[in-house]
Amino acid sequence: MNIAAGTDADSDDRDALLQEARRLRSQQRIPDALAILARLQALHPGFSRQYQERGHCHILRQDAAAAIDALREAVRLNPTLPASWDMLEQLYRMLGDTAQAAKAAQHLASLRELPQEIVVANSLFVDGDLSPAEEVIREYLRKDGDNVGAVRLLARIRQECDALGEAEALLKSVLEQAPDYNAARLDYAMVLLQQQKHREAQQEAEHLLEHDPDNREYLKQYCAACVGLGDYEPVIDLYERLLVSPPLQVTEVADLRLWRANALKIIGRQQEAIADYRASLAARPDYAVVWFSLANLKTYRFTEDEIAHLRAAESRSATMQAMDRIYLCFALGKALEDRGKYASSWHYYERGNALRRAAGRYCPGVAESCALRLKQTFTAEFFAARAGWGADDPAPVFILGLPRSGSTLLEQILASHSSVEGTQELTEISRYAGELSGSDPDCGLPVHHEALQRLTAADARALGERFLAETRIYRRLGKPFFIDKMPNNFWHIGLIHLILPRATIIDVRREPMACCFGNLKQLFGTTNQEFAYGVEDIARHYRLYLDLMRHWDEALPGRVLRVQYEDVVEDIEGNVRRVLEHCGLPFESACLSFHETRRSVRTPSSEQVRQPIGREGLAQWQCYAAWLAPLRDALGDALTGYGA
Structure with a gap:
């Protein structure tokens, strides 16, 4: 789900404002029309047709320069606006600029050579009108199903609708017919990246760069794939290379500085990161994501x-x-x-x-239904009947639980051991669960758990080996053990045990008021933690987490090691020894000086785990106690039962 894309209500409001501006123009009330368009621009700056309408208004005012500026912005955003190109050609000819008039005429001629349905569908798509765009292009493809441009457009529409698997299949079919269709290959790389298929996305970007090594869009795509793989050093230099190219729009400067700052932050170069964040704000002072x-x-x-x-x-x-x-x-x-x-x-x-x-679209009931089906499927009898299944490899260490529970701290501690490599929050397990059981469209949780009962021993072993193979790219240090610190894997403990029976599983748990408050004050960068934005939602989710973890303890006794965050703070050495013993590792003092370990950390706790452990976070929520009574009430007996 793309929460920044706007809702149907937003689109209705946008179109109503555009219609009002057109009505005012038809009445020759140009200043009023331009005032409406100014409001529309503030609300929907990427809406191309508002600039086309602004061009009409300025033509009526006989302000050719302002009309050209507006129409150029319209076609920059949406090159498939025939009316804008037509007006530009006429304006340039009137001003005697024959070169620009010829360019506009060429664009207009190119559009007229295309099937009208493709032009209309593309124009609707660019302005975010996905449903009508899809309706138009599907109708056209019924007549001309081999048109690779039309199939690519359908794929882009499905991508924007979050139907990523369908978009991937459509683009793959396009490239099979037209392997040199580089625009489609770039789209294909982007869709792969959105599905966390980072290595495949990187390979597509490398293929594109072989043909055009200086192409800025290809380089950006390559950088994004590297970031997904946790390879930040080349990204920092590549973004710097893109920044020194001649002249850039301020928006691109702001983006490049932001992306470079994010990479610098992750590898621990904080002061340089701050400098780049500030440089981004210098280019774009109200860039909210940078603040x-x-x-x-x-x-x-x-x-x-x-x-x-x-x-x-x-x-x-x-x-x-x-x-x-x-x-x-x-x-x-x-x-x-x-x-x-x-x-x-x-x-x-x-x-x-x-x-x-x-x-968002979070529904607590969906998550609770998922937990119930998990408990009905993954019983002690289910596991007993499948004893010995899966890949026989102890390398993976899964650290899971709820966000803001202290899992990054434990990851940093373990990654300070000479035999353990910290990677990142890997998405392979949830992807496998979705492939096997389907996914709820709103929360991404599996919906048909009964499908797992049809797995054979060979299937389970193959899936475990697939996990080991697909995660190998994240293991750059060649250490015997590696960490997958995806908190949401607490949903998938049954699947993990089935396919990786010798993997270590550690549940990091934090006192409920502190954990829930930590979530309430954290804006997450993905849609994975939709439960974290309401007092009632986070309380219900915490209780659900406790309930599901109790089930795993009953169905798989002793399989999951529980680590209490507060215990680690109070007695770090004792708890480190306990965790290492559970992992079958000897004690190393480097685990106690974890803050000195230099490695990439992608979570919101990245800077905190680069400092010695402290007690200040234990009762931080109490500063907000006056406003957290509803949270306390909603947690109920979880306040006392979370340690049981």
Whole structure:
């Protein structure tokens, strides 16, 4: 789900504003029409047809220069606007600019050579009108099913609808017919990347770069694939290379600086990361995601001037994309928390959560139904009948639980051992669960668990070996053990045990008020943690997590090691020895000085685990106790039963 893409209501509002501007223009009320278009631009800056309408208005005002500016922006956003190209050609000819007039005429002629359905569908697609675009292009493909351009467009529409598997299959078919269709190959790489198929995406980007090594879009795609694989060093240099190219739009400078800063942060070069974040803001001062990224360092302290800027930017909500306001709210929540202004901080955390929850599709009932079906499928009898199945390899170490539970701390501790490599939050297990059981479209959890009962011993072994093969690319150090720190794998403990019976599984658990509050004040970068944006949702999810973990303990006694975060803080050496013993590893003192270990850390705790362990996080939530009574009530007996 793309929460930044807008809702149907947003589209209706957008189209209503455009219609109103057109009505006002038809009445010769040009200033009023332009005022409506200014509002439309603030709300939907990427909507191409508003700029075309602005061009019409300026033509009526006999302002050729302003009309050209508006129409050029329209065709930049959407090259399939015949009316805009037509007006541009006429305006350029009127001004005597024959070269630009010829270019516009050429674009117009090219569009007229295409089937009208493709032009219409592409124009609708660019402006985010996915359903009508898909209807038009599917109708056309019934007549001309071999048109690779049309199939590619359908794939792009399905990609935007989050039907990534279908988009991948369509693009693969296009490349089989037209292997040199590089635009389709770039789309194919992007779809692979969205499905966490990072190595395949990287290979497609490498193929493109063989043909055009300086192509900026190919280089960006290659960088994105490298980031997915956890390979950050080349990315930092490549982004710098892209930044020195002549002249760039400020939006591209801001993006490149942001992406480079993110890579620098992950490998622990914090001061350089901050410098790039600031450079991004210098290019684009109200770039909300960058302000949030500074806050998400957890160690950055905003100045009073910066907080004032953030407040002013957030107050302009009527002219702001919903996701930008969410970023600003969470950044302000953290900035004010650091200054001890807890009432104001909570105000922004609460507002950001409400906005983020409204943008999502999380339904607690779906998750609870999934847990019930898991318990009905993965019984002690199920596992007894399948004893000895799976790949016989002890290398994987799964650290799981809820976000903000201390799992990154434990990962850093274990990754400081000479025999253990830390990788990242890998997505292979959840992908396998989806392949086997199907996925709920809103929360991604498996829906048909009975399919797992049809697996054979050979299937289980093959799936375990597939996991070991597909994760090998993340293991660069060649150590005997490696960590998969995907918190959501607590849903898939049954599958993990079935395909990797010798893998280590560790559940990191944190006191419920602290854990739930930690989630409420964290804006996550994906749609995996949709439960984290409401007091009732996070409380129900915590209780559900406890219930499912009790089931795994009953169905697989002793299989999962529980580590209590508070115990690690109070007695790090004792708990480190306990964890290492469970993993079958000798004690190493480097695990106690984990903060000195230099490695890439991608989670929100990246900077915290580069510091010695402290007690300050244990009762942090108590500063917000005045506003957390509903959370306490919703957690109920989980407050006392979480350790049982």
